[in-house]
Amino acid sequence: MSSSRLEILNDGGLRHDARRPYELRSTSFLLSTSSSSSTSSSSSTGLTPPDGSSTVTQGLTSVQVTVFGPREPRQRSLAAHDRATVAVEVGVVPWASSGSGAKRTRGDKRLQEIGAAIRQTFEPVIMTHLYPRSEIAINVQVLSADGGILPTSINATTLALIDAGISLLDYVTSISIGLHLLQPLLDLSQPEEMDLPTLVVASLPSSGKITLAQMETRLHVDRFEEMLTLGTDEEGRR
Amino acid sequence: MFSVTSIPPSSTLSFADDIPSSHRKHPAELDAMDVDEVGFEDEYGGAGPSKRTIVTPGEIITSSKEYMRGHGTYVEDVNVVSSVTGTIDRVNKLISVKPLRSRYNPEVGDLVIGRINEVGPQRWRVDANGRQDAVLMLSSVNLPGGVQRRKIESDALKMREFLAEGDLLVAEVQSLLGDGVMSLHTRSLKYGKLRNGFLITVPPQLIRRLKSHFHHIPPPCGPTGVDIILGLNGFVWVSSGTSQERREGGEGFDAEGVYSDRNDDITPEGRQAISLIANLIKLLAREGVPLTETLIGEAYTWAAKNGLGIGTLNEEVEERLLSEVVGLDITKSS
Numbered sequence: 001m002s003s004s005r006l007e008i009l010n011d012g013g014l015r016h017d018a019r020r021p022y023e024l025r026s027t028s029f030l031l032s033t034s035s036s037s038s039t040s041s042s043s044s045t046g047l048t049p050p051d052g053s054s055t056v057t058q059g060l061t062s063v064q065v066t067v068f069g070p071r072e073p074r075q076r077s078l079a080a081h082d083r084a085t086v087a088v089e090v091g092v093v094p095w096a097s098s099g100s101g102a103k104r105t106r107g108d109k110r111l112q113e114i115g116a117a118i119r120q121t122f123e124p125v126i127m128t129h130l131y132p133r134s135e136i137a138i139n140v141q142v143l144s145a146d147g148g149i150l151p152t153s154i155n156a157t158t159l160a161l162i163d164a165g166i167s168l169l170d171y172v173t174s175i176s177i178g179l180h181l182l183q184p185l186l187d188l189s190q191p192e193e194m195d196l197p198t199l200v201v202a203s204l205p206s207s208g209k210i211t212l213a214q215m216e217t218r219l220h221v222d223r224f225e226e227m228l229t230l231g232t233d234e235e236g237r238r
Numbered sequence: 239m240f241s242v243t244s245i246p247p248s249s250t251l252s253f254a255d256d257i258p259s260s261h262r263k264h265p266a267e268l269d270a271m272d273v274d275e276v277g278f279e280d281e282y283g284g285a286g287p288s289k290r291t292i293v294t295p296g297e298i299i300t301s302s303k304e305y306m307r308g309h310g311t312y313v314e315d316v317n318v319v320s321s322v323t324g325t326i327d328r329v330n331k332l333i334s335v336k337p338l339r340s341r342y343n344p345e346v347g348d349l350v351i352g353r354i355n356e357v358g359p360q361r362w363r364v365d366a367n368g369r370q371d372a373v374l375m376l377s378s379v380n381l382p383g384g385v386q387r388r389k390i391e392s393d394a395l396k397m398r399e400f401l402a403e404g405d406l407l408v409a410e411v412q413s414l415l416g417d418g419v420m421s422l423h424t425r426s427l428k429y430g431k432l433r434n435g436f437l438i439t440v441p442p443q444l445i446r447r448l449k450s451h452f453h454h455i456p457p458p459c460g461p462t463g464v465d466i467i468l469g470l471n472g473f474v475w476v477s478s479g480t481s482q483e484r485r486e487g488g489e490g491f492d493a494e495g496v497y498s499d500r501n502d503d504i505t506p507e508g509r510q511a512i513s514l515i516a517n518l519i520k521l522l523a524r525e526g527v528p529l530t531e532t533l534i535g536e537a538y539t540w541a542a543k544n545g546l547g548i549g550t551l552n553e554e555v556e557e558r559l560l561s562e563v564v565g566l567d568i569t570k571s572s
């Protein structure tokens with residue numbers, strides 16, 4: 001196992017990619033990145049351009065999100081009479097993860113879980129009551145994966161929703177936090193994510209409310225609190 | 239340029255900045271501020287661009303005690319908070335935020351272009367770029383053979399002969415139903431099924447409400463000229479020109495041909511003219527230029543003068559056109 005030999009923090013207190021524990025990876029945020037988002041001649045069978053799109057890159061993880069809607073629901077049975085429904089679909093391109101990682105396909109349990117997490121994060125934040133009987137479709141496409149797919153997707157989804165002109169209570173920002181011994185680390189990369197207990201937090205920066213806290217490993221409750229506060233603080237700073 | 243009297247320099251601060259700070263002040267002081275503000279508006283002629291700022295979701299705009307919230311905002315605690323990214327619009331005490339980009343927001347009387355999505359009982363469902371499909375009732379269309387006549391059962395059975403799935407039509411928003419669904423009507427000879435041309439989709443923000451949305455560019459542009467319909471929902475129809483009478487439903491109006499599915503024969507020159515106009519509209523829309531009849535006309539005149547006719551425009555020509563017609567400088571970075 002190569003992962004167990006990875007040195008999370010070296011003697012100088014630096015991580016395997018020479019970051020300090022609280023240092024984030026280099027990020028870039030791009031809006032309206034879908035090629036056909038502004039003008040196109042549409043045909044009855046052709047693809048409709050998305051209403052909003054964005055591409056967010058954090059380190060070697062890159063995610064493109066396109067938002068369609070509010071539009072007429074594709075299945076009318078899904079429509080709610082008093083609010084918009086939010087549908088999230090997550091896909092990973094075949095070349096996204098380098099080497100060992102198992103290939104993920106559209107119906108993958110793991111991806112469905114990420115989709116469900118994104119939907120639950122945004123349902124309370126989107127002002128769905130403004131768009132009755134309609135649907136907001138969020139399409140997440142992971143272009144390259146190096147840890148932190150979920151937080152990157154959430155950040156990208158926020159921007160894509162804003163680009164689509166959909167009413168939100170606030171931005172949603174998200175980050176992953178890991179714990180090495182007693183030292184919390186921010187914005188984990190793939191090798192770190194495999195070795196450390198990981199917490200993903202999404203919050204509204206202006207009010208500090210948390211819309212998502214997701215953890216799959218066991219952790220002492222005191223450490224959890226420390227990580228949670230650290231995560232929300234860090235998000236507020238963005 | 240102007241003489242500053244009672245207005246402190248801080249008045250040039252953005253609207254978003256100065257209101258909350260005024261809210262924190264003593265009521266008496268606040269009254270004085272209000273007077274100042276009125277003076278500010280009088281001097282600069284109302285809500286000019288200097289009063290406009292861009293806000294993003296979650297940004298506090300002002301206090302809800304003094305202002306009412308409009309579209310694109312919500313109230314949290316005592317603050318009016320923006321919920322979209324866009325420019326602040328203020329009408330007296332009503333604050334709203336207009337998103338930079340969004341779907342079409344219908345209003346009664348708007349002219350829209352839509353595509354039939356579904357034929358249902360006594361109605362068609364029309365995709366008009368809105369949040370939900372629009373509804374066109376059988377009772378709000380003109381049927382062939384007499385403008386005013388009762389719709390009978392046989393009409394309902396023949397609905398697909400009039401308008402089938404995929405057909406394009408131009409219509410007017412008749413009313414907005416309870417949950418924001420548009421109800422359309424085509425009860426005018428100007429409205430109805432579209433043919434002899436093609437559809438361009440542009441952001442709906444680029445089309446202003448004008449006196450007329452039907453435009454005609456006369457004959458040097460193709461043998462019969464080119465007709466343009468600017469739908470407020472961002473759908474633009476560019477088609478082969480028709481005569482004055484037929485456009486206004488006068489003498490030579492062919493009532494039976496209203497629901498025809500067949501395109502007229504269009505000469506190659508006519509097709510070139512249509513695609514040239516369409517390319518010009520696409521170019522203007524791509525650069526975010528609001529579309530008007532005069533602008534499209536000027537762009538065409540420019541194109542004709544410079545001998546453009548066939549094929550797509552290249553980048554150099556596009557740049558020249560934009561700078562000479564619109565006065566827009568797009569020096570491409572790429």
